[in-house]
Amino acid sequence: MRLLTLAGRRLLAALPALLIILAGLFLLLQLAPGDTVDALVAQVGGGDPTMIEELRRHYALDQSTSARLADYLWRLVHLDLGHSAIYGKPVIDVIVERLPATLLLMGSALSFAFAAGMVLGILAARRVNRWPDTLISTLGLVFYATPSFWFGLMGMFFFAVYLGWLPAGGFGTIGGGLQGWALFVDTLRHLVLPTLTLALIFLAIYLRIMRASMLEVSTLDFVRTARAKGLAEGAVVVRHVLRNALLPMVTLIGLQAGTMLGGSVVVESVFALPGLGRLAYESVMQRDLNTLLGVVFVSALLVIFINFVVDLLYAKLDPRISGEH
Known part of the structure; x- marks a missing residue:
């Protein structure tokens, strides 16, 4: 209640x-x-x-x-x-046509950045001041300091033009007439480069936050008590350290939802994705006030919904938030 x-x-x-x-x-x-x-x-x-x-x-x-x-x-x-x-x-019809591409891009980028950042942050914290920690921290700094559009252009050149492994842009093969599993695989291939381009900067942030949070929680009294009781190190990390270290990560999801929507403008323009970010750019260039305001309205609702879910998840992770203690 x-x-x-x-x-x-x-x-x-x-x-x-x-x-x-x-x-x-x-x-x-x-x-x-x-x-x-x-x-x-x-x-x-x-x-x-x-x-x-x-x-x-x-x-x-x-x-x-x-x-x-x-x-x-x-x-x-x-x-x-x-x-x-x-x-x-x-305007609502225009937005409904463009919304799926943005939701897929944001969902895949956020999931990849959160999962990879959490894993890399844990590895760096478990090997602190050793070569894995140095390597992961250096990669995180490189990802954070490099503009996302540069990653997109370089990924397009290397994987799409030079190697020919992935499509260079778009949301699907034009005129392919694909259905079912073939359509899913084709959409997935088109989303690989945009997802990586949008996610790398956020991955760098998540891994650094996770590393710092793991190191901080590992020094608290209840963790030392768990180790003193003879619990296995894996159980201590998963049941005690990880749950509390995830709190800043969950908070960051809500804070960066709007930033990720803003970043989708660049990514969707680079890869010609028919999403809300590109629609907002086109509306600004065409001075289409109603469409631009509609995009902002839907984007704001999306960010509010994400923060709402994050607040509920945070309250479940930390019972003190909802008073359940």
Whole structure:
């Protein structure tokens, strides 16, 4: 019951943050040069003033900023994200088409970074100040200091162009007509390079946090007591050290969810993935305000949901959070 109360408080606290994010972005976009009509007119090579005026009236761009903000928030309450002027259909339809690619990319990158970072962090902590620790820490520093787009371009050149093992981009083989297992394998092959590109920086962070957390927990009194009782070293590490060392790692997942979404903009652009990150980039370039705000709205909901799950998981790992002690 206390866990449900904690979850309810977290969700209520997220609503004002979501409102501030959307309202702040809306106001910031009003300061940017150009708008949807300018982008549409540029695409057709110009237009007369009467047509431009009609378009501004059609898209309600002739109204004041406060009136448009109030109208947008009112439509948002009714889950109406508006109509995309560039794509010619409701924003929600555009987002639904792009969402699976981003979810697959984020899920695979986060899972790989967390699992590999945890394993490498444990290995480094168990061999502290020895050559495995030095090697793993050096690799982590290299991964963290190197821009993700460079990893993407080098991986594309080496594995796709030079060796020909993996596809260079896209979300699937165009015109392949694949189904079932063949479709799964084809999608997996297309996700390998983007996943590694997005995950390496986060892997470096996770392994360093895991290493430091393992070393800190290993010196606490309850761990020394467990060893003094004669427990096997494997049991001490798994049952006592690892569970407590995972707490900072779990916290980091929630904190980095938004960062990973931001990183997907670069990765999806490099590998031509039809995801939310690339959609946001295209919306900025085309000045498609409704689509951009819709992407931010869905992204914010996604980050809030991930943090909500992380809070529940954290409360299960540490009963003190929910008062179950």
